[in-house]
Amino acid sequence: MEGASWDSALVVFEVWLSVVLGLIVLPAMFGVSLGFTDLYIKALVKTLEWATLRIQRGQKEEDALPAHLPNGIIEKDDGSMEEEIGKLRRSHPKSLAGGDFTLCDAFYFCKKGIASIVDDQVTQRFTSEELASWNLLTRTNNNFHYISVRVTIIWGLGVFIRYCILLPLRITLAVLGLSWLVIGTTLVGLLPHSNVKTWISDLIHVTCYRICARALSARIRYHNKENHPKKGGICVANHTSPIDIVILANDGCYAMVGQIHGGLMGVIQRSMVRSCPHVWFERSEMKDRHAVAKRLKDHVADKTKQPILIFPEGTCINNTSVMMFKKGSFDIGATIYPVAIKYDPQFGDAFWNSGKYNMVSYLLRMMTSWAIVCNVWYLPPMSLQDGEDAVHFANRVKSAIARQGGLVDLSWDGGLKREKVKESYKEEQQKMYSSMIVGQD
Amino acid sequence: MGSSQSTTEEHNFQLLADRTGFSLEQIRILHKRFKHLTHDKDTLRREDFEDISDLTFNPIRSQIVEAFFDKRNFGHNEVGSVEEIGFEEFLTVMSHFRPTGQHLTEEEKDKIRQEKLRFLFNMHDKDNDGTITLDEYRHVVEELLSSYPEIESETAKAIADAAMLEVASVTMGQMAPDEFYEGITFEHFLKILKGVEIETKMHIRFLNVDTTTMSCGK
Numbered sequence: 001m002e003g004a005s006w007d008s009a010l011v012v013f014e015v016w017l018s019v020v021l022g023l024i025v026l027p028a029m030f031g032v033s034l035g036f037t038d039l040y041i042k043a044l045v046k047t048l049e050w051a052t053l054r055i056q057r058g059q060k061e062e063d064a065l066p067a068h069l070p071n072g073i074i075e076k077d078d079g080s081m082e083e084e085i086g087k088l089r090r091s092h093p094k095s096l097a098g099g100d101f102t103l104c105d106a107f108y109f110c111k112k113g114i115a116s117i118v119d120d121q122v123t124q125r126f127t128s129e130e131l132a133s134w135n136l137l138t139r140t141n142n143n144f145h146y147i148s149v150r151v152t153i154i155w156g157l158g159v160f161i162r163y164c165i166l167l168p169l170r171i172t173l174a175v176l177g178l179s180w181l182v183i184g185t186t187l188v189g190l191l192p193h194s195n196v197k198t199w200i201s202d203l204i205h206v207t208c209y210r211i212c213a214r215a216l217s218a219r220i221r222y223h224n225k226e227n228h229p230k231k232g233g234i235c236v237a238n239h240t241s242p243i244d245i246v247i248l249a250n251d252g253c254y255a256m257v258g259q260i261h262g263g264l265m266g267v268i269q270r271s272m273v274r275s276c277p278h279v280w281f282e283r284s285e286m287k288d289r290h291a292v293a294k295r296l297k298d299h300v301a302d303k304t305k306q307p308i309l310i311f312p313e314g315t316c317i318n319n320t321s322v323m324m325f326k327k328g329s330f331d332i333g334a335t336i337y338p339v340a341i342k343y344d345p346q347f348g349d350a351f352w353n354s355g356k357y358n359m360v361s362y363l364l365r366m367m368t369s370w371a372i373v374c375n376v377w378y379l380p381p382m383s384l385q386d387g388e389d390a391v392h393f394a395n396r397v398k399s400a401i402a403r404q405g406g407l408v409d410l411s412w413d414g415g416l417k418r419e420k421v422k423e424s425y426k427e428e429q430q431k432m433y434s435s436m437i438v439g440q441d
Numbered sequence: 442m443g444s445s446q447s448t449t450e451e452h453n454f455q456l457l458a459d460r461t462g463f464s465l466e467q468i469r470i471l472h473k474r475f476k477h478l479t480h481d482k483d484t485l486r487r488e489d490f491e492d493i494s495d496l497t498f499n500p501i502r503s504q505i506v507e508a509f510f511d512k513r514n515f516g517h518n519e520v521g522s523v524e525e526i527g528f529e530e531f532l533t534v535m536s537h538f539r540p541t542g543q544h545l546t547e548e549e550k551d552k553i554r555q556e557k558l559r560f561l562f563n564m565h566d567k568d569n570d571g572t573i574t575l576d577e578y579r580h581v582v583e584e585l586l587s588s589y590p591e592i593e594s595e596t597a598k599a600i601a602d603a604a605m606l607e608v609a610s611v612t613m614g615q616m617a618p619d620e621f622y623e624g625i626t627f628e629h630f631l632k633i634l635k636g637v638e639i640e641t642k643m644h645i646r647f648l649n650v651d652t653t654t655m656s657c658g659k
Contacts, residue, residue: 114538
């Protein structure tokens with residue numbers, strides 16, 4: 001009896017594996033799409049639209065559904081300090097010359113202060129984006145009201161599909177993809193240096209990433225492929241999650257930059273570097289900026305090496321805005337190829353809130369979302385202009401990326417996720433105000 | 442999904458809505474913000490305000506933060522300050538900035554205006570003696586101007602003195618040479634700011650958000 005059940009389990013497993021290999025892995029490796037993902041996404045969109053309509057119908061109020069709220073929950077006055085204070089003073093009974101000081105001025109700062117207590121531009125970037133309508137994932141609806149039987153049934157069905165069908169499938173794919181990468185690159189590393197070796201290693205990398213992309217049910221659209229980063233350049237992109245690497249590497253080979261980790265990540269990193277040159281640093285080396293810059297420069301100078309992929313924000317942001325770019329990579333003097341990545345939050349939230357979730361629970365969440373849908377725009381290459389310094393160049397690239405991706409361009413530092421603001425910023429506002437008052441005297 | 446917990450919370454929110462004049466939705470949003478600022482604890486302390494980067498820009502930041510811990514703003518006619526506040530007090534202080542409804546009588550509008558001005562007055566009158574003395578006024582001016590190299594404390598003092606003189610001339614008319622102007626009382630304060638449209642300048646407009654279809658990303 002026992003033998004029979006084991007046999008049947010084995011048979012089922014074999015059938016499962018061959019289905020997976022045949023229908024998903026092989027086409028993925030050759031970059032061929034059987035159209036399953038597209039059909040799936042279409043069906044998903046229809047279902048979500050239906051669900052939203054049902055929810056709306058269940059509402060008593062007739063307010064129209066608001067669009068995404070990327071800029072927060074309160075209306076902000078966009079006037080400059082001078083305009084606002086000018087308005088306040090004009091309504092004052094006695095007309096005053098510009099150089100005087102009145103109590104009204106304090107109101108302007110008071111209101112700005114309270115407004116930033118209610119909602120500020122920076123802290124909202126480090127939590128997931130809020131959606132205007134529920135996408136049938138429990139995790140995105142805290143106030144799970146019982147809406148109607150049908151919506152609940154569909155939601156239950158969704159849970160079943162996601163956890164019992166999609167999740168095992170995706171885990172299988174991910175395991176296959178990663179082991180293919182490790183084994184393949186180790187094997188290639190044994191070959192002597194030659195063009196063939198480079199070609200094979202590129203192939204292995206790309207196929208592995210394609211399998212991983214299938215493991216996330218990712219539907220990626222690349223725009224402006226003619227601007228694809230070339231060898232000897234640096235590719236910069238906005239950072240939302242570790243999945244960005246999979247998304248970008250699906251379309252070409254990059255040299256990664258990063259710290260060597262221990263454990264599984266370390267194994268993957270070490271095997272990758274055997275087949276094609278990546279730039280991995282020890283933790284101690286990261287502190288030494290000159291050493292880092294030198295290694296990047298050397299890599300870039302060698303025109304046979306793949307373009308370097310860097311995320312200048314330094315931390316994961318929630319994909320509604322682009323924060324300050326660190327100037328290190330813009331100082332090297334290579335051509336910069338900016339890339340904008342924008343995820344569609346409707347199908348799954350790709351943002352990694354590293355304070356809240358560790359890597360494993362994050363990956364599980366990714367694999368139990370509906371899908372990852374994103375757009376990648378390749379922007380025309382930029383380089384340092386005469387008389388421009390690295391900071392200004394970084395800001396220029398940042399604005400271009402923000403504009404293309406439809407993200408808010410912020411000059412705050414992503415490091416504020418973990419640290420506090422410097423005192424020097426407070427003095428800036430004071431200087432501005434004092435020049436207003438005293439400047440005219 | 443914690444439904445029993447949310448009904449008592451909803452009940453509390455309803456009571457708060459009636460007392461402070463915010464709508465239920467706005468209270469929910471502010472509650473979420475409160476929890477975010479306190480890192481999921483129940484009380485807010487002064488240090489929690491340091492996490493708000495936009496606020497550090499503000500020169501009168503310390504006064505604004507103090508206003509949250511000032512008992513005079515809690516509506517119970519007490520004085521003094523506290524070390525930490527709960528959501529109710531947070532909301533009460535915020536209600537000074539709530540948007541005014543369109544359909545209010547003149548009397549109600551006046552009352553709201555007085556409340557807002559009282560809030561501002563308390564912010565400047567630190568020792569709660571009912572007047573903003575010259576020292577307190579100077580302090581405000583110094584905070585707003587910076588240790589800008591060209592402005593010494595003498596200049597800041599001069600500006601404060603000039604402004605006080607002006608207030609005195611507006612409220613008290615011509616003073617005899619030996620009369621001493623003690624400070625700006627609340628009535629003087631009201632008189633000076635009679636023309637200024639506090640109601641429109643001093644409120645936060647909440648965008649209209651439908652929370653049942655809105656979700657909190659997690």
